[in-house]
Amino acid sequence: MAVTTPAAQKQAVAAFESLGLRTELAEAAAALGWKSPSPVQQQAIPLLIQGRDVIGLAETGSGKTAAFALPILQGLLSSDAKRTCAFYALILSPTRELALQIKEQVEALGSCIAVRCAALVGGIDLASQAVALGKAPHIVVGTPGRVVDHLSNTKGFSLKLLKHLVLDEADRLLHMDFEQEIDQILKVAPKERRTQLFSATMTSKVAKLQRACLADPVKVEVTTKYQTVATLRQQFAFVPAKFKDCYLAYFLTEVAGSAAMVFTRTCDSSRRLALLLRNLGFGAVPIHGHMSQPKRIGALNKFKGGERSLLICTDVASRGLDIPAVDVVINYNVPTNSKDYVHRVGRTARAGRSGRALTLVTQYDVELFQRIEALTGQRMEQFSAPEDAVMLLLERTNEAQRIATIQMKDGDKDKSGKRKGKRAGDDEDDRDMLTHKHYKKRY
Template sequence: MAAAAAVPSFGELGVREELVDACTKLGWKAPTPIQVEALPLALQGRDLIGLAQTGSGKTAAFALPILQALFQQCHPFFACVLSPTRELAIQISEQFEALGSQIGVRSVAIVGGVSMVDQAVALGKNPHIVVATPGRLLDHLTNTKGFSLRNVKYLVLDEADKILHNDFEKEVDEILKVVPRERKTFLFSATMTNKVAKLQRACLRNPTKVEVSSKYTTALTLKQEYVFVPAKHKDCYFVFLLNEMAGSTAMVFTRTCDSTRRLALILRSLGFGAIPISGQMSQSKRSGALLKFKAGDRNLLICTDVASRGLDIPSVDVVINYDIPTNSKDYIHRVGRTARAGRSGRAISIVTQYDVDLYKRIEDLIGMTLPEFPAKADEVLLLEERVSEAQRLAAMHIREKDASKKSKKRRNGDDDEADDGGYMAGKRKQSKKR
């Protein structure tokens, strides 16, 4: 059998020594397949379409060429990166600063849920890199005096399929109108949807397509299972799973924001270190929850799909799908939070009688029939009394909190908005006023 071809180093791909040193400090020992394919082309100045599964190292594939170009031509607002979620935008911004620390690269994350004034001040300091959610970026382009993207040399659309799935098409179109036509453009996505193909034609010039995986795949080091449960005992089985996984760090995915809140309260009543994260939370609370989870202060993160894309949290041992995603492709992204960069991981999906069709679509998508997690009903139902009491306490806490919030809003006349793109929220408010 022929020996496998050696993976080239970052230096052999054309990355300059200062950036290679930065990669080493971040623990990146060798380039990933998408980086091997994309870096030489991007360093040559080609427009790129990069298709690779989640957790494949797409951020470095576009960040390193941009930073290398900055070494030769350093000026403010050199690059703009669009991201579908706040958390991913913040993470990308942090990676730019870590990789570019030797030349003092300044990057700013422009996302919803944070003071527009504070962000305007940050933009006024002329950062080299702007990483943003499309709605909030358009807010600043429209309302922040003196801010423009006319000097941008690189435009990146990261997780483009998710950006368009989040209905940011209008905002992206408006942003494309104000960035220079003479620029380099990188489009990275896990999937090539019709919308992504349309966007590719609109914003890239003679691009090179780099495709690491043409089908929907999960990591080879990921152990995947399901557990079939009666819907009325779903919470009991969920707690049973967590007891079986005691000591593990887990991300638990739900379908709704309300479920993250309810489950976190139930688990806290039962003594678990759970913390929720969802689009209904303020950005400071979302960032705080993620920080506690990354630091190991909490070992269970209860989240919606806001946390399913791009986030690199090395210590995740298990992913639990409390709710089966309605879009089968979201399963790939959820379970991609574990078993990253060659590490092992585990994913368990809770399937009720109402989820069978959705679950079968997932198995069809990944081309696998998954084994069942062993769970004996008589052992699981021993937890029923404790779980029922925790459910009751959680429901009571939610009622009291919601009543208190409504009372406070009536007194203060507040109207909170919690979304990832303030632009559309503003449009809805204007429409109401008319």
């Protein structure tokens, strides 16, 4: 909730100043609507201002971005930093979307000092990013693979002057096999730097990385267990696998008008489900790793802006993304890793708001579902879905499934049978939605 009164604004500024932040930065934080520092910010910011290396263990949505961004921006305010400010900090992120979100938040917090920030992510032209690097940005945010590409190929881009290195969502970075790229970055980064490592959990790989790149770090631990917020209503529905799409359609009609994220296990599943739901009349857009970056950004912006009410996504959207006013999270596929459940449902019920999560459990998912309840220490409420009411949607759902299958085949192959660059389902403006030649007019 935004700070609205002068008294509340003044109180918020004082709360951030108490951590040792300069007034300009405290005012920037208050201007974003933050009433007070989050627990991870309270613990990490004073240590980082003192120049310590920090390893932060905090759950998703805990305010980690500001925890590492504000001390970096404070360093840029110093006179020494102003003289050698190009490539002052590098922030590594596991996904493109999270990197772009971090860039946006850094620019918002640093607007008072005209901070220059560049994003280096895949799916976007290398030349345009090279132009951005040529403008000597203060802070570079990127995915490890693309950062290594530019270190190897972009003239003038170097980490010789780097003062701060941040590894955000370190457990995810390592889970996605970025170890080799991170090693390459560490080899060219100066040893005299400040390093910050933030992770949701301390895995053996994260511990190894900590020993390799942090000097006498201080551990900041906000939570020691995976948990969900009290304002989240968690439900499950035990459904036959063959009727899962029908139950999903029924639930979406029950929450009509709500902004919902639907998580699937694979990219193809996201594509198929987006097409199916469009054929049923729902405003659905997909986001997954096989989409081009402009389409991923476009889909995300349409969902954020309220133009589309459903975002069908893989776990590429489960970490770190701050999407305002997500009312419902649906686990179409039960996550195989129980910890991913916490990250998924963390997209709703943020910043004190209420939210709702539904997990569709088939006869093949019972063990995975039980692991989630054991991890969170909570028993979920069963969602009531009368079978006769659900089955009223069966004929329409079966037809939508058939058409979605045809649309995917049409999108994957051209007349010669070769794969095309554009895939049906990735572009929410494709004419093969409701007007597809195979769609029956009676629906």
